Amino acid sequence: MGTLLPGLIKASYFLAALLFIVGLKRMSSPRTARTGILWAGVGMLVAVAATFMLPGLHNRALMLTAIVLGTSAAWWSGRRVAMTAMPQMVALYNGMGGGAAAAIGLAELIAAAAWSNGHPGQCAFAAASTAACLAPSATVLAYVGLFIGAVSFAGSLIAFAKLQGWMDRRFVFAGQRALNGVILLAALALGAWTLATGFAAGAQVPLLAIVVFAVLALLLGLLMTLPIGGADMPVVISLYNAFTGLAVAFEGYVLQNEAMIIAGMVVGAAGTLLTQLMARAMNRSLGNVLFGSFGAAGGAAQTIAGAQKPIEAADAAVMMAYAERVAIVPGYGMAVAQAQHKVWEFAQALIARGVKVRFAIHPVAGRMPGHMNVLLAEAGVPYDLIADMDDINPEFPTTDVVLVIGANDVVNPVARTDPSSPIYGMPILDVASAKNVIVIKRGKGTGFAGIENALFYADNARMLYGDGQAAVASLVAELKAVDG
Amino acid sequence: MGTLLPGLIKASYFLAALLFIVGLKRMSSPRTARTGILWAGVGMLVAVAATFMLPGLHNRALMLTAIVLGTSAAWWSGRRVAMTAMPQMVALYNGMGGGAAAAIGLAELIAAAAWSNGHPGQCAFAAASTAACLAPSATVLAYVGLFIGAVSFAGSLIAFAKLQGWMDRRFVFAGQRALNGVILLAALALGAWTLATGFAAGAQVPLLAIVVFAVLALLLGLLMTLPIGGADMPVVISLYNAFTGLAVAFEGYVLQNEAMIIAGMVVGAAGTLLTQLMARAMNRSLGNVLFGSFGAAGGAAQTIAGAQKPIEAADAAVMMAYAERVAIVPGYGMAVAQAQHKVWEFAQALIARGVKVRFAIHPVAGRMPGHMNVLLAEAGVPYDLIADMDDINPEFPTTDVVLVIGANDVVNPVARTDPSSPIYGMPILDVASAKNVIVIKRGKGTGFAGIENALFYADNARMLYGDGQAAVASLVAELKAVDG
Amino acid sequence: MIDGFLALYIFMLAAFTGYEIIARVPVILHTPLMSGSNFVHGIVVIGAMVALGHAQTPLEQAIGFAGVLLGAGNAAGGYVVTERMLDMFKASKNKERG
Amino acid sequence: MIDGFLALYIFMLAAFTGYEIIARVPVILHTPLMSGSNFVHGIVVIGAMVALGHAQTPLEQAIGFAGVLLGAGNAAGGYVVTERMLDMFKASKNKERG
Numbered sequence A, B: 001m002g003t004l005l006p007g008l009i010k011a012s013y014f015l016a017a018l019l020f021i022v023g024l025k026r027m028s029s030p031r032t033a034r035t036g037i038l039w040a041g042v043g044m045l046v047a048v049a050a051t052f053m054l055p056g057l058h059n060r061a062l063m064l065t066a067i068v069l070g071t072s073a074a075w076w077s078g079r080r081v082a083m084t085a086m087p088q089m090v091a092l093y094n095g096m097g098g099g100a101a102a103a104i105g106l107a108e109l110i111a112a113a114a115w116s117n118g119h120p121g122q123c124a125f126a127a128a129s130t131a132a133c134l135a136p137s138a139t140v141l142a143y144v145g146l147f148i149g150a151v152s153f154a155g156s157l158i159a160f161a162k163l164q165g166w167m168d169r170r171f172v173f174a175g176q177r178a179l180n181g182v183i184l185l186a187a188l189a190l191g192a193w194t195l196a197t198g199f200a201a202g203a204q205v206p207l208l209a210i211v212v213f214a215v216l217a218l219l220l221g222l223l224m225t226l227p228i229g230g231a232d233m234p235v236v237i238s239l240y241n242a243f244t245g246l247a248v249a250f251e252g253y254v255l256q257n258e259a260m261i262i263a264g265m266v267v268g269a270a271g272t273l274l275t276q277l278m279a280r281a282m283n284r285s286l287g288n289v290l291f292g293s294f295g296a297a298g299g300a301a302q303t304i305a306g307a308q309k310p311i312e313a314a315d316a317a318v319m320m321a322y323a324e325r326v327a328i329v330p331g332y333g334m335a336v337a338q339a340q341h342k343v344w345e346f347a348q349a350l351i352a353r354g355v356k357v358r359f360a361i362h363p364v365a366g367r368m369p370g371h372m373n374v375l376l377a378e379a380g381v382p383y384d385l386i387a388d389m390d391d392i393n394p395e396f397p398t399t400d401v402v403l404v405i406g407a408n409d410v411v412n413p414v415a416r417t418d419p420s421s422p423i424y425g426m427p428i429l430d431v432a433s434a435k436n437v438i439v440i441k442r443g444k445g446t447g448f449a450g451i452e453n454a455l456f457y458a459d460n461a462r463m464l465y466g467d468g469q470a471a472v473a474s475l476v477a478e479l480k481a482v483d484g
Numbered sequence C, D: 001m002i003d004g005f006l007a008l009y010i011f012m013l014a015a016f017t018g019y020e021i022i023a024r025v026p027v028i029l030h031t032p033l034m035s036g037s038n039f040v041h042g043i044v045v046i047g048a049m050v051a052l053g054h055a056q057t058p059l060e061q062a063i064g065f066a067g068v069l070l071g072a073g074n075a076a077g078g079y080v081v082t083e084r085m086l087d088m089f090k091a092s093k094n095k096e097r098g
């Protein structure tokens, strides 16, 4: 039993790491995605159960309490939140993970420093668990993990608050970036100083220094995230997701726990790639998201010749009722209006009439990658009616009517024509090449990039003004009227 | 310097492993493939140089001699061999790798057993390098690696001989599989016995037993491969490639060398997948390739109503000269006839006349995956004129003429219609749906699967009999005549 | 003991694995996948359990407790949210079609 | 020392890495890639060098010598053949087109 239990625990951790990877792999295909999260979930249960079995742990009652509290609160909030609030929930849970990683780093460093202070000359830093000396690499990574985790914690909470609508403004003030730089440097200096002190034989490491280090990291996460606009948050959340992964991997190294190292590193790499993909799809650099003042430059007043030509719901409904092919392009406005159910109802009515309907999804429509897909899936749209940009762009010329619902930037031809535009170079859905375009939006509001859209002034475009949900509801009603 | 050198060597191995992975990754895209092999090559040089620096190695002169001899012989043969002989060269070099892995296992086990025999009661098996006891897991893996490596060595050499044409017949005799089973069991028993003896305190391991074990593995590799037909060899080579990878990984574990473990394992996994992909593309199971008697069952005489309708080269040339779209489907016969240069010459002549020409490649056309691509690339066909099966199948109905050159099974409609056919279920190039089909082959020979092809009797198909190269050459000549 | 170079190898291989897996994800799954990977780093909860299990002073206990609480929240919340999103990706077989 | 479980982790991660990399290879590159992975396991030559470097008896020396010879052949031959094949995949920019 003396060697069986540790072996079993190690095997459980191995199994957990394997299940995480297989689970993520399965999540990368729509057919297997649903079982992917199940597999990963089993891995998590196995790992937690194994950890309970670890010999020599104290405070098991506290542990159980914390797990029950944390799990039930998160489970409850995750169950009842609306589908559209998913981005901020991901931010919240991600922040919690970052906080947990930071807590591990803090606890280990404090315990290690306290032990070393009490046993001068023996160790620079000792691991709390074994009282064995921590390797220098482990000490450094404990600091790095604490720092990254704390930034991710504070930053994610701000992101949550912004997306939840608790914090509408961007907090920008002069010298903000300089202040961030100062905080970063101060944290680095403090960290280096405690490390040097720790490694100097016999010197005492003030525990307060470690706490201050953590506070500086929290402050940096806060200040870094405050000036970023709410619409940029998904990229930032994805970045913090990668941060948390790295922090977990580093603290896993400190604890010599391979499952944490592997899971954290896999997420760190995956999250970094996902962040890049998101930023690239929006045709921006990550630096621009974090430090840029987006919209300020692009907002320069452009005026477009011509006028927007309105259309009545009845006419629009007739046009689509007798079309052969209709493509529906949803955008952020559909999410705001929560119009996805109505849209699918309308599409089904068209399909019942024999119209070929497809949904055309731009990769960065909405405010998260795949935002539209999730909403349409929620409404019950089968995913084989949903076409990617690359698949559907060649089909627009043979499409009779394109119905644009609350999309703006992703169909803006300026991205192709005007090199001075902030979205220049972003690939767009080329709806203007269709025979007719009907655009549903509330008025003359601009989209995320804050620029005018030449499409709305095009000869073959008609505007159907109104809130997304109401407008589509009237289309449904008018379509019924067409039949009888 | 006492700790610097080992650190540098470890760092070099890390770098090598990294470069191998990055290199393989780059090889997975046509744009970066050529630099991929370069990166991997740099990794190899770094690793070899680092190993020379390893402290405490003897026989450095022998080492250098072996490297120079091995490298120059392989380099010379690899440089001068014809492009079409690539499959057997891969088999040969792969076999050498398997042999090297087996040699490591043999050397380590013999040295370890000799040491343990000389120091009774101290160790089951000791590592030759350090005289430290080998972990039981390492001893077992040394045996497994030796076994797999030897099978791969012997099997690959047979594959080489067969593809080289030195061994045309399939050697089949009654009780062959039973004999293989007996050899496998004998090897297992012998291995288990030496292990048990080694681990029994004080018992002596006869070195001869280890040698016999290796000989049994060689014998098995030989006998396993002899009955397999030459055309199945690519799948078998790919399998042995994966075997060698695994053997290298296991011997790497014995030597505690992470670069070998990682490179070997990466290749082991990659090779296994590649083997599966190949077997699946041919619509066969791996078991069927290794143990099946392919062709025997499928050869049942089928007769197809109707007659093959010949065509003259002149008529065929005119037909294509005035076509709008022509698709060229090469197969194994083009490789046999070495007709790829002529085919490209002909295609260029058509293109010069304004005909839209594309090459349609079936994944298992020829005798290796990508066989046709390599040949066409050799002839200088730009790879964007080359279309995959999935891309081009929908285009056949709008294609005026399909020119089939030495392809048979991959265009056989029987794969869709006759469930009793050995190729039933294999996806095919649907050339019959084109307006006209011209087939170049020498006569009524069947293809790899040995079955009749209904396409050749179809109403819109015409046969241009003759050796592939000669037939295309006459097409080129007739095309010139068309112009005047 | 995971020494320096072994850790580097594991870091590197895990990073490649994560990168390669995500590189093949279709856009349609980006949001659930961000959430799924968010769940996976919920494994941090086991580290927090170890930290709490070794905590001696009240300060260390408080930090450890907070760590487990947050880590459990990460894991549980990440799971629920991901599962809910993925549940919506139904195949279209049992739906009427155009 | 790479102990049992650490080795398992490395085996597993390396296997995933290899699998995922190949899963994305287009058919057009299958043959060169088979050859390229054949080259990569030519790293066996360094193991053979170690084995030869520790060989004591003539038998061990002979086996080690054969191992290095074969391993070097694997590496050098695999490189040349792969490079020759890949050299043929020229982009079509500088070619005349239809």
Ligand SMILES: NC(=O)c1ccc[n+]([C@@H]2O[C@H](COP(=O)([O-])OP(=O)(O)OC[C@H]3O[C@@H](n4cnc5c(N)ncnc54)[C@H](OP(=O)(O)O)[C@@H]3O)[C@@H](O)[C@H]2O)c1
Pocket: A231, A232, A233, A234, A235, A278, A281, A282, A330, A331, A332, A333, A334, A336, A337, A363, A364, A365, A366, A367, A368, A369, A370, A371, A405, A406, A407, A408, A409, A410, A411, A440, A441, A442, A443, A444, A445, A446, A447, A448, A449, A466, A467, A468, A469
């Ligand atoms: N997906 C991502 O990952 C992501 C992340 C961050 C940023 N972004 C950026 O977000 C933008 C997405 O483009 P998009 O075309 O989807 O959206 P958009 O450009 O933001 O445009 C949304 C449009 O919807 C209209 N709208 C708002 N509420 C509405 C309602 N209740 N009913 C009807 N219409 C309503 C607005 O016009 P009115 O005010 O006139 O109604 C607005 O023009 C891109 O610039 C992208 O780069 C994307």
Ligand SMILES: NC(=O)c1ccc[n+]([C@@H]2O[C@H](COP(=O)([O-])OP(=O)(O)OC[C@H]3O[C@@H](n4cnc5c(N)ncnc54)[C@H](OP(=O)(O)O)[C@@H]3O)[C@@H](O)[C@H]2O)c1
Pocket: B231, B232, B233, B234, B235, B278, B281, B282, B330, B331, B332, B333, B334, B336, B337, B363, B364, B365, B366, B367, B368, B369, B370, B371, B405, B406, B407, B408, B409, B410, B411, B440, B441, B442, B443, B444, B445, B446, B447, B448, B449, B466, B467, B468, B469
């Ligand atoms: N690619 C791979 O990875 C792989 C590996 C192993 C097996 N296979 C199998 O190989 C087959 C490949 O199909 P395939 O259509 O490429 O070839 P195939 O079915 O083997 O047919 C080749 C045809 O070429 C003709 N031919 C032979 N020499 C010729 C010459 N000098 N000039 C003109 N024609 C000549 C033959 O007919 P005549 O004798 O009448 O001329 C024969 O019908 C599939 O069954 C596949 O499963 C593929």
